[in-house]
Amino acid sequence: MIFTVAIDGPAAAGKGTIARAVASRFGFAHLDTGLLYRAVGAKGGDPVQAAQSLTEADLARDDLRTLAAGQAASKVAAIPEVRAALADFQRRFARREGGAVLDGRDICTVICPEAEVKLYVTASAETRAHRRWLEVGGDEAQVLAEVRERDARDMARRDAPLRAAEDALVLDTTALSVEAAVARALAVVEARLGRPGG
Ligand code: C5P
DSSP, X not given: OOOEEEEEOSTTXXXXXXXXXXXXXXXXXXXXXXXXXXXXXXXXSOHHHHHHTOOHHHHTOTTTTSHHHHHHHHHHTTOHHHHHHHHHHHHHHHTSTTOEEEEESSIXXXXXXXXXXXXXXXXXHHHHHHHHHHHHOSOHHHHHHHHHHHHHHHHHOSSSOOOOOTTSEEEEOTTOOHHHHHHHHHHHHHHHHTSOOO
């Protein structure tokens, strides 16, 4: 069975949590595509070469989740040749046998416009910054500034800017608990798939 769940949205909106829950419920493979850009940013040197030669070991680094790695990722993500180098891998992953969930910024719009389920997961910048701050600590105002800076860069870039695909279901998690947001996403996938998970 080929079945793709594509999830886009800004930083810290809850995409990853929802993607992992969908993958686990329906037995799909999950790809956090942000990790690809984070790994390219962290590698240093020429970002295009880094993207073209990315390996499993690059993705296994333990310093990819930091705020600095997120900023570096969003800088290299604006380079069209970097995006092109990562596109094939993501498309193959999406159409693998057994079902796949991919979360990122351009999955519904560019990588998998043919996905069976398309979600745009979002929340207010303040809510997202607060959630990220609970994870990483530090100064919450600084975290909010970084979230805003990254949003602005991701939405303004020429190549594959972050936006909701016209046919994506928008899931605003600002006033939703994690459980409620996950439940909605699971219900959408279940309806399209025609069977419950588990
Ligand atoms: O989702 P995450 O915060 O890990 O993404 C890090 C950065 O990678 C984003 O801010 C964005 O610039 C870039 N990205 C992207 N396209 C994707 C996934 C991530 O441009 N599909």
